[in-house]
Amino acid sequence: MSLLKVEDLHTEFKTDQGIVHAVRGVSFELNQGEVLGIVGESGSGKSQTMYTIMGLLSENALPVKGKVTFDGKDISAESFKSKKEYNKMMNEIRGNTVAMIFQDPMTFLNPVLKIGTQLIEPIMNHKKVSKKEAYDMAIKLMKQVGIPSAEKRINQYPFEFSGGMRQRIIIAIALACNPKLIIADEPTTALDVTIQAQVLELINSLKEESDSSIIMITHDLGVVAKLCDRVAIMYGGKIVEIGTDREIFYESKHPYTQGLLSCITNPEDDSDEDLQPIPGTPPDLLKPPVGCPFYARCQHAMKICKEQLPETTTFSPTHQCACWLIQAKEASHE
């Protein structure tokens, strides 16, 4: 059964330059216990998609279009009578069944409260237990996420923790309410390589132990390869390809996915050849292209690509791709 279902989601922002079309018709499904990676460059709309789903858009967002079903319940902004009602319901969901992990842990932790307070309160709220029991659970959680001498550190303030340790605290807070869904927005981007490895190992072991679903937003294909079961590739506010990890890494169909894979280096490879970069710059979503968002940088671009949005082709129950090349190939076979 799918836990989260998103259909034709649109998000727009009003800026003083004009209207930015950040998310332009995104649809996907997430199953129970699954890890979905959403990969894209900055400005591809990957974070805004998640913020839209969770009702966390900034003030200048225009009313959202599209349908979001979470755990069998319609939680799209459209379906609520008033904004107040929607916000009230989303607050409930965000605290109880969905946890979020952000890139910069400091935006999430309150700098003037002890780590303990910030951990114990959500536990007491969710589990309806006494303070003593909550304290014990907090210590257990801190140990679970690998914080040494948890009894001592629970009385410290966020500034006494390093970046990697803060990220662990956030993960502990996220786990406190046994969420059905964890949304992680670039959780390791701000960390150093060796610390990133620690946090990735932690997330990996959580994935095996709990049955929470995880949505992992990242630009790092290495992180995706390590953790994700399914991968969605976003470009220009749209999902251009979605599939299982092996379908994306070994059988990718979209030229953007292929380009992305060929322009990253594999340290195992010794060749001195030039990298294969994707030329140009991603489109500015202030004026998104009419056709395929990738046409201007695509080496296979055809006339139709500039004028019409590509149709989605299904290769397997899990693998879909939106590219005109597939139709062109079919046409030439006839």
Next chain:
Amino acid sequence: MSETILKVDHLKTYFDVTKGVFAKKQIVKAVDDVSFEVYKNETFGLVGESGCGKSTLGRTIVKLYEPTDGSIEFEGKDISKIKGKELKAYRKDMQMIFQDPYASLNPRMTVGEIIKEPMKIFNIYDTDEEREARVRELLDIVSLKPDHIRRYPAEFSGGQRQRIGIARALAVNPKFIVCDEPISALDASIQAQVINLLKHIQKEMGISYIFIAHDLGMVKHISDRIGVMYLGHIVECGPSDVVYHTPLHPYTQALLSAIPIPDPDVAKAKQRIVLEGEIPSPINTPAGCPFASRCPRATERCRKETPKPVQLGERSVACFLYEK
């Protein structure tokens, strides 16, 4: 290998971070006794995690910081203490590309003004028309359009801005460029563009680079030789292929093992060396090997003495495990 262009010898850059007049003296040893050489036409990669002193080292070499001790020889001349006219002449040969494309361009100047400024300062051309022509040429080299010349940095994307920064560095025809994490703020598809551009420029103009980064994959790709830094020290230094395939220092081993491999079958099967603990604070570092507190193979001796670099063929390693 060809001749040496830059020789850094026992370089130290310390910062006094003592707060208040009566507080205990606090010294950050950002760069502590570092020696290495860069050859002509070569790229020397510097890798390490944040706070290891790699950026300070780069900035000391371009003379943004004064070295505390040691020498920096550029084309056989010690430049560690030069000032005034000599320094200005050195700046013409030694340029820098910065990390943050959003902060390294003055937001109040147009692209043309930014690239023209160094030419004006060094009086490279007589007339403004010649300078303007050269700006267009440089924009073409970094694949930007000539009509971008009157635009402001804020109108460009991150990758485009980084290319403007490269054009500015090239404006004075330098012999050496220190690239201070030029790709870490960019998206993957854009990183490859910048790396290819830098390689292309090196081939065409014969410029030597120091390439600083924390992305080991990219550093290996662009560098001929690399140095691995930890807490102000170079712990291992050698040709990049050799260091990557047979890392000797325990830190290099852990660092390489931590790279996420973009291949699900390999990545999901791979056992990593996951280091315990965090990077210690660089303030008033204790004696001994800088890595001793996290090293899985540390001994008593490592906590007391600082290992000297041991030369093993083409590379050097600062670790007691390899002492003869």
Next chain:
Amino acid sequence: MSEMKYDPSMFEKLDESEKNDEAIAMESKTFLQDTWRRFCSNKLAILGLVVLVIMILLAVFVPVFSQYTYDGQDLANTNALPSAAHLLGTDKLGRDILVRICSGMRVTLAIGFTSAAINLCIGIVYGGCAGYFGGRVDMTMMRIVDIIDSVPSLLYTIMILMVFGNSVFSMMLAISLTSWITMARQVRAQVMSLKEMEFAMAAKVIGCSDLRILLKHLVVNALGPIIVCLTMMIPSAIFTESSLSFIGIGIQPPACSLGSLANEARQLINTQPLQVVWPVITIALITLSLNFIGDGVGEALEAKR
């Protein structure tokens, strides 16, 4: 596929020239255009600007074109109420209040703007040097500022007025000499944070001289806060001038400023309250509009991405 869904010609390769992969969607605007556009979107700031311009025009032209002069007495027509002949009435010596207020405004505005300009120059040079060179230079310069600041500014002002006499010039001198400190501190703080930015380092690496870095790279980028500080300074200079004139040690009659006009009218406050209202309203309008303009300019300069 049984039927051709698409025109096969559409599947021809797209010509390279039809791709613009370095396209920039944003319109190009110069810095001034952009700031002006942003400023215009702030209605209060525009209102402030309009009011201020009207005030300045009145101050400049009314005394020139009016049939009355600021010191022309008409003892037959004292303390007149507003009428067609005297729009704002006359004072106790029968002088036209409108003309007196406008010429008072001349003095007051001149003092305000000039002393703010002097403050700006001293502040940028002094604060810029302290912030840019840092370390011991900064330490010494800022301690000097602290010492100057530790003596009440009213004392200096009164002393200077005693020594140089109560002229407009000594008034400007007195106000500038004490209030540049705020500007210097503001500039210093801005320069200190900006000099750590990478573009300042880049300027150093491409061989810019210290002066060039300070003016062309640092101060230019600090203009937003500096202009806000400046627009707050003009009203404070006007206030100081008015207060001094009000307590009688400022501009001496028959010359007048808004402060001295209020002072003169104060003596008749029980019988002719309207005469106090005019100068006070004028001061309030000028200060308010300057504050609005300051806010608007500050926001317009700040918002640049």
